[in-house]
Amino acid sequence: MDMYSDITLTVNGESVTRCVESRTNLVDFLRYELGLTGSHVGCEHGVCGACTIRMDGRIVRGCLTLAAQAEGAEVWTIEGVSETNEIRPLQKAFVERNALQCGFCTPGMLLTIAELMERKPDASREEIREFISGNFCRCTGYQAIVDAVEIAREKGANS
């Protein structure tokens, strides 16, 4: 593999072209090259889920994906889905239910839950817990997060 790679991809709806070190992972690329610091790094070995982002419609771990692998891809980060209001009800429920404390896990958690809500809108509490069990949160103990998903769902259904 070459030391450097030229990549072109779409990030939050905008086309981006950069030359990156081939070893750069996607979350570092987003954070340090594009300044999208909402995606966080908690472990860099694929366990904590803090780096979760959406690539071509599915969530991926930004620390286990090379930036070069995102060539041609459509990437959405917490900044993008916040600006489009796509996950606004979920974010509101997180705030209302205090489902975030330090907020470090939150961007990854929100993108993960957004995928669950799309794939299985009627997930039970156990299924919600199961689906987010690859996202580490040290602060909340998770119960408020599960509650927030239910709140967002109820409000969504009533609106």
Added chain:
Amino acid sequence: MNEVVADRWILDRPNSYIGRSVPRPNAPRLAEGRGTFVDDIELKRMLHATYVRSPYAHARIKSIDPAAAKALPGVVAVVTPQEMAKIHDPWVGVLTHLEGIKSAPQYALPLEKATWQGEAVVAVVANTRATAEDAAALVEIDWEVLPPVTDAETATEGETPLIHNDLGDNQAWQRKADFGDVDAAYADADHVVEETFVFGRHTGVCLESRGLVADFEPSEEQLTVWHNNQCPHMVQNILADKFRLEEHKVRVITRDVGGSFGIKVHTYADEVATVGLSIMLKRPVKYIADRLESFVGDIHARDHRVKGKISVKNDGTITAFEIDDLTGIGPYSMYPRTSGIEANQVVNMIGGPYRFDNYRAVANVVYQNKAMMCQYRAVGHPIKCAVTEGLVDKAAKILGMDPAEFRQKNFHSDDSYPTKSAQGMPFENLSHEECMKKMLEAMDYNALKADRDAKRKDGIYRGIGFASFIEVTNPSAMFYGVGGARISAQDGATLRLDAKGNVFISTGATEQGQGMEAVISQVAATAVGVPPERLKIITGDTEHTPYGGGTWGSRAAGIGGEAVAQAGRQLRVQILEAAAAMLQEDASTLDIRNGVVVDTDTDNERISLDEIGRICYYRPDTLPDGFQAELVATKHYVPRKFPFAFTNGAQASYLEVDVETGFINLINHWCVEDCGTVINPLLVDEQIRGGVVQGLGGALWEECLYDDQGQMLNANMADYLVPMAAELPDIECGHAVSPTSDSDLGAKGAGEAGTCGAPAAVMNALNDALSPFDARMTSMPFTPKKVLQALNKI
């Protein structure tokens, strides 16, 4: 003791925000990924540091060859311990009130030898972090490997090698306590019950790891550090002192912090070294610990072995407790809080909820070649609670009494306050009886027992476990200050009315996600009389906030909040004086409600705060001669009547043990606690839940595993198990309310109660579940393997 009466004016304010589940003002920003965590900070010409860490637990540094690393393009500096030591003074983690505690001088980089695996030894600075890591791999260190001290049990025995020759032995500290007459109590008792408890080493795993950006400006000798420490003023003092800088030219800024839990409250050598690098290179330097470094670089906690005894009479009266605690703290005592406090807390708090007069304790704190051990959320509490409650349960069983009833019989009764513990700790007002009663109702205890017993007949093994506890919060200067640590127990708050009638609040308390900003805004809004939308909170900056202790020991709401309450009241008085001057009224007939000055009696609106701001700042010429409006108020507060505000509570766990696989399934968990005035019920409950889950982690999953060479075997997130969503139950919370009279607000801390009681409740539930078998478990974490061993299945 004289009765102390507090003035609860703040609870009687109109439009009060106290006791309301107001959402956090800083939460929406974080939910949109717009936080500013320390790794989000980028400065011009910023360099990146990483460290070459010792691969050995104990090894002498014979030589360091940095040539190959320095030759790598992009590398700016490779700094050895000798070079670093020229620009700073070492520190020693001792406190005078822990009589006899000793430790060795610790340097940013160790001069002669590495004393734990993972200790940072050589610094590498480069244009990018990746390049710095490439270069670190090229630094050659010639090591002389020394035999490591790993087992706390043998650390002080004659043939064990010394970690620090100058100390003479590997004993850091010994604390003894003796109250009443334990031997006479034993002689008089019907039963003396013994048990040994083991608490594994675990660590904090804050999702955001430790980190800082240090920026030294040489012409003014100004050091600015963006840091995710919990205590900006403490760090300011330490950095100025150790780098021989003027304290007012050291500025420490903490923006958003990704969890701390006591991990980010200490002086870490690699962080001090990063500051040193910036001073040497005169450029900003960033260091963010990666996860692998965090496991061996962050402090670890617990690691206690406690032999406990309780004596009881046949009528169910507890007559004595005794403990022998042994704890291994790594190679140095942590600065500036020391690594003796956890053992000290254990000694001070055993038996806390119960009436008894006889108590004896010895605690030995020893050095070993493992990562440094120090204060983590609920310091000492999970240990003293599990030892106490484990002994209480065992005694109840021997007496054939119901465990809840046995506790209720021995509690300090709710009408017995003020009183003292057997150790002489003053209890102002606790509510063990009320908490237990409320919890038993919430659990539907009798129905739960029936369910457990019915299931047992079908070969399903469920257990119910209780834990009652006391907890230290709102620490006064008795905690660290008296021992010589420059850690502020007091906190200040400054409130300022701006020209638009909004209020700026600067506070020494800091936010790490616990919701401090919401609590501060509720208190300020109530004290001044404005809606929270009109407040702006400034925190975490030594240049812009009054001196304060930051956040630790469950103090932000109780101490920081009280300072804000007092400053808010003072600002209201000052605003009303200005209003009175404008309106030609007597200030005592006016109040501020919802941002408007009103007649106190009729609620008639007289003048708005923005109008007062406008006149005071732009048209002071229209004010009466000689009247100068003062629209800034500062107040400080520190608890003085009690050394700590003790809180209390009760927890219970209901769980099921799979006796074939050893897996434990948590079914339910309850916590009823008393943190005095509840400022924000939503935030308190979430503090409790998060705390319970951290306690469950230590009880069931988390352990830093070491081999006999002092190598940590599971220093990554895949192998070190933390609680994840799927294995946790919902947690039911409840409250009793006994405000402290040490402050007008009456709030005590709530951040650590969950962690304190959860391991004990789980241990007791587990042993209840195992009671049909000849099995008892007291060594945490309770892994499936240990369960099967206890059941003699493997």
